[in-house]
Amino acid sequence: MNIVVCIKQVPDTTEVRIDPATGTLIREGVPSIINPDDKAGLEAALALKGAVGATVTALSMGPPQAEIALREALAMGADHAVLISDKRFGGADTWATSITLASALRRLGFDLILCGRQAIDGDTAQVGPQIAEHLGIPQVSYVSEIQKVGDRLQVKRMFENGYQRLSVPMPCLLTVLKEMNAPRYMNVGGVFDAFRAEIPVWTVDDLDVDRAQIGLKGSPTRVKKSYTKGTKSAGKVYEVEPQEGARIIVEHLREKFII
Amino acid sequence: MDISSYHGVMVFAEQRNGHIQKVTFELLGAGRAIADKLAEPLFAVLLGHQLTTQHSADLIAHGADQVIVVDHPYLADYRTEPYTKALAQIIDQVKPCIGLVGATTLGRDLAPRASARVKTGLTADCTALEMEDGSRNLLMTRPAFGGNIMATIICPEHRPQMATVRPGVMRKLARDEARQGEVTTFDVAFHEEDLSVEILETVIEQATLKNIEEASVLVSGGRGMGNAENFDQLRKLATSLGGMVAASRGAVEAGWVPQDRQVGQTGKTVRPDLYLACGISGMIQHVAGMEESGYIVAVNKKADAPIFEHADLGIVTDVNRLVPALAEELRKRSGE
Amino acid sequence: MDFQVRREHRLLIQMYRAFAQNEVRPLAKEVDEQERFPLETVRKMARFGFMGIPFPKEYGGQGGDNLAYILAVEEISKVCGTTGVILSAHTSLCAAPIFEFGSEAQKQAYLPALAKGEKLGAFALTEPNAGTDAAGQQCTAELQGDHYLLNGTKIFITNAQFADIYLVFAMTDKAKGTRGISAFIVEKGMAGFRIGKKEEKMGIRGSATCELIFENVNVPVANLLGREGGGFGLAMKTLDGGRIGIAAQALGLAQGAIDETLAYSKERKQFGKSIASFQNSQFQLADMQTRTDAARLLVYRAAALKDAKQPYSVEAAMAKLFASETAMDVTTKAVQLHGGYGYTREYPVERMMRDAKITEIYEGTSEVQRMVISAHLLR
Numbered sequence: 001m002n003i004v005v006c007i008k009q010v011p012d013t014t015e016v017r018i019d020p021a022t023g024t025l026i027r028e029g030v031p032s033i034i035n036p037d038d039k040a041g042l043e044a045a046l047a048l049k050g051a052v053g054a055t056v057t058a059l060s061m062g063p064p065q066a067e068i069a070l071r072e073a074l075a076m077g078a079d080h081a082v083l084i085s086d087k088r089f090g091g092a093d094t095w096a097t098s099i100t101l102a103s104a105l106r107r108l109g110f111d112l113i114l115c116g117r118q119a120i121d122g123d124t125a126q127v128g129p130q131i132a133e134h135l136g137i138p139q140v141s142y143v144s145e146i147q148k149v150g151d152r153l154q155v156k157r158m159f160e161n162g163y164q165r166l167s168v169p170m171p172c173l174l175t176v177l178k179e180m181n182a183p184r185y186m187n188v189g190g191v192f193d194a195f196r197a198e199i200p201v202w203t204v205d206d207l208d209v210d211r212a213q214i215g216l217k218g219s220p221t222r223v224k225k226s227y228t229k230g231t232k233s234a235g236k237v238y239e240v241e242p243q244e245g246a247r248i249i250v251e252h253l254r255e256k257f258i259i
Numbered sequence: 260m261d262i263s264s265y266h267g268v269m270v271f272a273e274q275r276n277g278h279i280q281k282v283t284f285e286l287l288g289a290g291r292a293i294a295d296k297l298a299e300p301l302f303a304v305l306l307g308h309q310l311t312t313q314h315s316a317d318l319i320a321h322g323a324d325q326v327i328v329v330d331h332p333y334l335a336d337y338r339t340e341p342y343t344k345a346l347a348q349i350i351d352q353v354k355p356c357i358g359l360v361g362a363t364t365l366g367r368d369l370a371p372r373a374s375a376r377v378k379t380g381l382t383a384d385c386t387a388l389e390m391e392d393g394s395r396n397l398l399m400t401r402p403a404f405g406g407n408i409m410a411t412i413i414c415p416e417h418r419p420q421m422a423t424v425r426p427g428v429m430r431k432l433a434r435d436e437a438r439q440g441e442v443t444t445f446d447v448a449f450h451e452e453d454l455s456v457e458i459l460e461t462v463i464e465q466a467t468l469k470n471i472e473e474a475s476v477l478v479s480g481g482r483g484m485g486n487a488e489n490f491d492q493l494r495k496l497a498t499s500l501g502g503m504v505a506a507s508r509g510a511v512e513a514g515w516v517p518q519d520r521q522v523g524q525t526g527k528t529v530r531p532d533l534y535l536a537c538g539i540s541g542m543i544q545h546v547a548g549m550e551e552s553g554y555i556v557a558v559n560k561k562a563d564a565p566i567f568e569h570a571d572l573g574i575v576t577d578v579n580r581l582v583p584a585l586a587e588e589l590r591k592r593s594g595e
Numbered sequence: 596m597d598f599q600v601r602r603e604h605r606l607l608i609q610m611y612r613a614f615a616q617n618e619v620r621p622l623a624k625e626v627d628e629q630e631r632f633p634l635e636t637v638r639k640m641a642r643f644g645f646m647g648i649p650f651p652k653e654y655g656g657q658g659g660d661n662l663a664y665i666l667a668v669e670e671i672s673k674v675c676g677t678t679g680v681i682l683s684a685h686t687s688l689c690a691a692p693i694f695e696f697g698s699e700a701q702k703q704a705y706l707p708a709l710a711k712g713e714k715l716g717a718f719a720l721t722e723p724n725a726g727t728d729a730a731g732q733q734c735t736a737e738l739q740g741d742h743y744l745l746n747g748t749k750i751f752i753t754n755a756q757f758a759d760i761y762l763v764f765a766m767t768d769k770a771k772g773t774r775g776i777s778a779f780i781v782e783k784g785m786a787g788f789r790i791g792k793k794e795e796k797m798g799i800r801g802s803a804t805c806e807l808i809f810e811n812v813n814v815p816v817a818n819l820l821g822r823e824g825g826g827f828g829l830a831m832k833t834l835d836g837g838r839i840g841i842a843a844q845a846l847g848l849a850q851g852a853i854d855e856t857l858a859y860s861k862e863r864k865q866f867g868k869s870i871a872s873f874q875n876s877q878f879q880l881a882d883m884q885t886r887t888d889a890a891r892l893l894v895y896r897a898a899a900l901k902d903a904k905q906p907y908s909v910e911a912a913m914a915k916l917f918a919s920e921t922a923m924d925v926t927t928k929a930v931q932l933h934g935g936y937g938y939t940r941e942y943p944v945e946r947m948m949r950d951a952k953i954t955e956i957y958e959g960t961s962e963v964q965r966m967v968i969s970a971h972l973l974r
Contacts, residue, residue: 014530014551016407031609072606094371095380121404124383126371129339133375138456139339141368154459159364162463164336168456179473186610188644188667189657195603220380220417224398226410235555237573239562242580246588249556252572253533254592256554525941543862544941565864 001054001148001170003045004110005078006101006131007038009062009069010121034069036178037116043183044146044176045114046077052148055079057108061089061101067199074194075186082108086203091216094122098130099218103209104202105135112153113173117142128175140168141175260378262395265418268294269355271346272305272318272326273365275337276463279314282361284321284431286424289388290359291322291432293397296390300324302355306345308335312442319440322432326442327353333449336461340453342369347376348447355419357397359388362423374421380414382422388429397422470527471520476502477531479522479549482509483538483559483578490515492582493537499589505529507539523548538578541566558582600662600895607663611670614643623675626801627946632757633801636678641712645671645682650694655707661836661898665843669894672847673854676950677801679847683840684753684802685709688958689716689762692833693780696821705760705780717758718837719749719781719807720830727963729830730773734765734809743767743779743819745812748791751957755805756790759783762833763809764826776826780818787812798949835908836901837958838915842894845915845922845954849887852922852929852947856880859933859942876932883925890918909971916964919954926951 011030019026034042045056058073060066061084070081084104092100105113113135115128125141132139145156149167155174157164168174186194204211212218238248268290273280287303294301303323305314308330315326327349333341346369350358360370362384374381387400391413397420400411414420471477478497480490490504497504506516508523522529524544534552538559539545546569549555557570558578567573574581600608618639626633640646648664650656657663664686672679690709693701708714725731734747745765752761761781768775781788791806821829857880860871870876893914900907926948930937937944955961 011404013404013407016404068602068606071602072609075606075610093380094383095375098375122383123401123403124371125367126381126383129368129371130375133343133372139368139372140456142364162461164458164462165460166456167459185614185643186606187657188607188610188648188659188663189652190644191603191607191610192658192663194606221382221412221414224411224413226403226408228408235567235571235573237562237567237570237575239575242576242584245558245574245576245581246584248574249535249558249572249585250588250592252556253554543864547858547862 001048001052001111002057002109003048003054003112003114004057004059004105004108005038005042005045005073006113006115006128007042007058007060007069007073008035008116008119009033009060009066010035010119013120032065032068034072035116035119035121037118037176039116039183040178040180041114041116041174041176042073042076042078043181045112046184047181048112048146048148049077057082059101059104059108060084061097061104064201067201070199071191071194071197072186074197075190076184077187077190081197081199083199083201084203084207085201088204088211088215091219092214093219093221094124094126094130095220096214096216096218098127098134099213100207100209101127102131102134103207105131107202107207111170113137113171115173115175117175117177125175128173132173135171135173138168138172139174140166140172143174143176144180146174146176260417262416262418265354265356266297267299267302267353267355268297268357268359269302269304269350269353269419270323271358271360271366271369272303272314273361273363274305274307274310274314275365277307277309277314279317280361280363281431282363282366282424282426283318285426285429286359286361287318287322288431289424289429290357293357293388293390294324297356297395299356302327302353304346304349305329306334306342308332315440315442319438319442320434320436322438324440326440328442328444329447330444331447331449333453336458337365337369338454338456338458339368339372340456341449343372343376344449344453345445345447346373349445350377350419352445356395358419358421360421360423362425366423370421370423377419379417379419379421382412382414385422385424386428388422388424396420471503471505471522472527472529474503474505474529475532476500476535477505477522477529477533477549477552478502478535478537479505479507479539480510480516480537481507481539481545482513483540484510484515485538485579487515489579489582492579492586496535496582496586496589499586500533500535502531502533507542507545536566536570537582539566540564541569600666604663604666608666608670610643611667614639615670615674619671619678620674623677623943623946624940626675626677628800628940630795630800632803633675633678633681634757637681637712637715637757640682646685646712646715647690647710648686650690650706650710654694654702655710657710660902661839662895662902665839665894665898668840668843669847669850672844673851675801676844676848676947677799679844680753680799680802680841680953681715683837683844684718685716685758687837687840688718688753688833689758689760691836692762692778692820692829695832696778696829700817701780701820709760714759715754715757717752717754717761718833719752719761719763721749721751723748723750727960729764730776730827732764732766732776734763735769736765736767736777736779736814738767738816742813742815745779745781745787745809745814747809749807749809751794751804752807753802753804753957755793755803755807757803761807762820763807764830767823767826771824773827774824776830777823778820778826778829779814780820781809781812781814785812785814796953798946798951798953834958835911838911838964839894839897839901839907841954841958842890842897842911842914842918845918845951846887846890846894848947848951848954849883849890849918849922849925852926852944852951853880853883853887855942855944855947856883856929856932859936863934863936870932879928879932883928886921887925890914890921893917909968912959912964912967915954915959916961916968919951920961922951922954923948
C-alpha cells in the first residue's frame with residue numbers, strides 16, 4: 001500500500017503574540033512545526049505501515065525551509081519525502097494549492113492520501129477535499145480511526161453529535177483529526193538518517209500542472225485586508241446585582257459569539 | 260467564466276435525520292440581507308429523502324424566496340459524492356452569485372468538494388459577510404492564525420462566491436408564516452458509483468468530554484462557592500453552555516470537586532474559548548493554568564480579588580445568586 | 596575551537612524537549628519525593644534511541660555524536676535531574692568505555708544491549724576509602740586460571756540494582772598502586788555479587804545509589820576490560836567523558852531553574868507589579884542566563900572536542916567545574932527569586948537546588964577539577 005501524507009509546516013500559533021504597541025503579529029521567534037492534524041495523519045500512516053505494511057511518503061508544499069518538516073517526518077519513520085517549492089506557487093489559495101498538490105500526487109502515485117483536517121494557521125479544512133475532487137477519488141473528512149479490512153478501509157467519521165463508521169474503497173483521501181492519536185517521537189538515529197536522506201524538490205517544471213491555475217494568479221480568492229482583533233486590555237468590571245450581572249454576561253458572550 | 264450571468268444568493272439547507280439545522284436559518288437570515296441589497300432572489304437548496312412540505316415551508320418562513328428540492332434515497336444520509344453531485348448540478352443550472360454553506364462538519368466536507376467541482380473559490384468559516392459598496396464582491400471575513408488575526412477575503416472573478424459560515428454567528432429572522440415562496444424539485448441522475456463509500460453504522464450521541472483540557476467552555480468554581488451543593492448549580496450552568504466544571508485548588512481541597520478538575524500550577528493548564536471563574540480569588544497559581552483562555556469572565560463578591568486583573572469581564576456580586584440567574588438567562592435566550 | 600549546533604542537533608533538541616515535557620517532567624516531583632527510580636522512563640528513552648546516542652549503528656547505537664548525547668542530558672535535566680544522571684551514568688560511564696576500550700568480542704557481547712537500552716549500565720569505582728583518591732582501591736581481583744576472584748565493596752553506585760552491566764575496578768596487583776588497578780565487566784546475577792545499603796540522598800533522589808558487595812565473585816578473564824593494570828587510566832579517561840555528561844546535567848538544571856523563574860516572575864505580583872518588573876529580578880535573571888550560556892559554551896566545546904577526537908580532558912574539567920558551580924549558583928538564586936514559595940515543594944526550584952549540589956561533588960569534585968586544570972597549566 002502506498003500512502004502519501006500531505007503535511008504543512010506552520011508557525012506554532014499558540015506561541016504567536018500581538019505587539020501591544022503596533023497591534024501586529026509578532027512572528028519572530030515563533031517556532032515552525034508540522035501542523036498538528038497533519039502530524040496525526042503521519043502517525044496514522046506509520047501505524048498502518050506497522051500493522052499491514054506500507055510505504056509512507058511525506059509530501060509538503062512550501063518555502064525551502066519547509067524541508068525541515070519533511071526531515072522530521074523521515075525521523076519519525078516515513079520512507080520518502082518530497083518538497084514542492086517554487087516561487088511561482090506563492091500566494092496560492094486553497095484552490096491553487098490543491099491543484100498543485102493533486103498534480104504532485106498524480107506523479108507520486110498512491111493508494112491512500114492522508115491530510116490533516118485543517119492547518120492551524122489557515123484553519124480552512126478545504127485543501128484535502130479539493131485535492132480529492134481534482135483527483136476524482138472518494139474522500140472522508142473528520143476521521144478519527146482507520147483500519148484496513150480486505151481491500152477497503154473502515155474509518156470512523158466524526159460529526160458534532162456522533163459518528164459514522166464507513167467503508168471506503170481505495171484509492172481515497174482521508175482528512176484526520178489530531179485527537180485520533182499521539183504522534184510518536186522522532187527517533188534519535190532517525191534524525192541523523194533524515195539529514196543524510198535526499199529530499200527531491202519539485203518545481204513547476206517538474207509537474208504536469210496548468211500554469212494558469214497555480215500561485216496567486218491562479219487563486220480565485222484573495223485577501224482584501226487583514227487586521228488584528230485588538231489586544232487584550234484589562235476587562236470591564238461591573239459591581240451589580242446578580243440578575244443584572246447575569247444579563248451583562250449573556251450580552252457580552254453573544255457579542256463575542258461564544259454563545 | 261461569464262460572471263455577469265450569475266444572480267441571487269443560494270443557501271445550502273443542511274438537514275440531518277429530517278431536522279433542518281439551526282445554522283440553515285442563520286444563513287437564510289444573512290442571505291436575505293444580501294439578497295435584498297442586491298435586489299435578487301434567495302434560494303435554499305434542500306437535499307434529502309422523504310422530505311416534507313413542512314421543511315420547505317420552514318425555509319420560506321425564514322426568508323427563502325425559492326426552495327430547490329432534491330429528494331432521493333441516495334440523499335437519505337449524508338455522503339460526500341451524492342450531495343456534491345446534487346449541489347454542483349444545481350449551482351451550474353441556477354448560477355447564483357453567492358453560495359453559503361454552514362461551517363459544520365458536514366458543510367466543511369461538502370463545500371470544498373462542490374466548489375472545486377464548479378471551479379470556484381471558497382472562503383472557510385466566515386464570521387461576517389457583507390457586500391462591498393460599489394461592486395458585486397462579497398466581503399467574507401474570517402479569523403485566521405489561531406484567531407490572532409481577521410482576514411477579509413474576496414472572490415472577484417469566479418462565481419458563485421462561496422463561503423462556509425460559522426454556526427451561531429449570523430442572526431436568523433423571526434419566523435414569518437405570511438412570507439411567500441416557490442418550491443421546485445430538481446432531478447439528479449445518480450449512479451451506483453456515487454455510493455462507493457458505504458455507511459456501516461451511524462451513531463448519534465451527546466458529545467461527552469472527559470478532560471477539562473478538551474472543553475471549549477469551562478465553568479470553574481473556587482472556595483467562594485461555599486459548599487458542594489453550590490457546585491451542582493455550576494454543573495447545570497456548564498451543561499447549558501456545553502462545557503464542563505473545573506475548579507481551583509481551594510475547591511478541590513475542600514473536597515467539593517475531584518482532583519482531575521483542578522486548574523492551575525499544581526493542576527491542569529487549560530485554554531477554553533470561555534472560562535467562567537466563579538468565586539475564585541485568582542491566586543497566581545490558579546491564573547497560571549487558565550490565563551490563555553479565549554475569554555475570561557470572573558464573578559466574585561470581593562472587588563479587589565486579583566482574578567479581575569485577568570478577566571475580560573468582571574462582575575462583583577454574590578456568585579451563588581448569579582449562577583442560577585445566569586442559567587435562567589441562557590435558557591430564556593435559547594428559547595428565543 | 597570551531598564547533599556548532601547543526602541542523603540535526605536543532606531537530607533533536609525539539610524532540611528531546613517534547614519528550615522531556617511530556618514524559619519526564621510529569622514524574623519529576625514524584626520521583627524525587629518517593630525516591631523512586633523511573634524505570635518506565637528509562638524504557639521509553641530506550642524506545643526512542645536515547646540510551647545509545649553516540650555509538651555506531653553496527654553496535655546497536657544511533658550513529659550520533661557526543662554533542663547529540665549531551666544535548667539529551669541537558670534537555671532531560673532541565674525537568675528532572677534524576678533522569679539526567681541515569682542517562683549520563685549509563686552512557687558515559689558504562690557503554691562508552693566498553694565502546695572505547697573493549698575488544699571486538701566485548702563490544703559485540705555487551706554494547707548492543709546497552710546501546711539499545713535493553714540493559715542498563717553502571718560504573719563502580721568509589722569505595723569507602725577511595726573517593727577522590729581513587730588510587731586507594733581495596734577491592735581485589737585475583738587471577739585464578741580462567742577467571743578472577745573479585746572481593747570488596749563499592750559505594751555510591753548510580754543505577755545500582757537497576758543496572759545489568761557494571762564496570763568494576765579492582766586491584767589485581769596491590770604492590771603496583773595505581774598501576775595495579777584493572778577494570779572488569781560484571782554482570783547482574785553473577786554468584787557472590789549483591790546490592791547493599793541504599794543511600795538516602797539530598798538530591799537526585801530517584802536515582803538508585805547503593806553499595807555493591809562482591810564476595811568471591813568469579814569474573815571470567817574475558818571480562819577484563821583493557822589490559823591488566825590499565826584500569827586506573829581507563830577510569831580516568833572514562834571520567835573525562837563522564838564529566839561532560841555531568842556538566843550537561845548541571846547545565847540543564849541551571850537552565851530549567853531559569854525557565855521556571857522566568858515564568859514565575861512574570862506571574863507573581865508584589866506591590867501591584869509582577870516581580871519581573873523589578874530591577875533586582877531583571878538583573879538577577881540577566882546574570883543567571885549569562886552565566887548559564889557561558890557554561891553551555893564550555894560544555895558544547897568539550898563535547899565537540901571529543902567528537903573531533905582531540906584531547907578534551909582539561910576542557911571537560913573546566914566545563915564540569917563551571918557548569919556545576921553555575922547550577923548551584925543559579926538554582927539558589929532561583930529559589931530566592933521565588934521567595935517563600937521557592938522554599939516549598941509546590942515549585943520545582945528547591946528540588947533543582949538540591950539536585951544541583953551533587954554536580955559539584957560526583958565524578959570528581961570541583962576541587963579535583965581545579966587540580967586537573969591547574970596541573971595542565973603548570974606542567
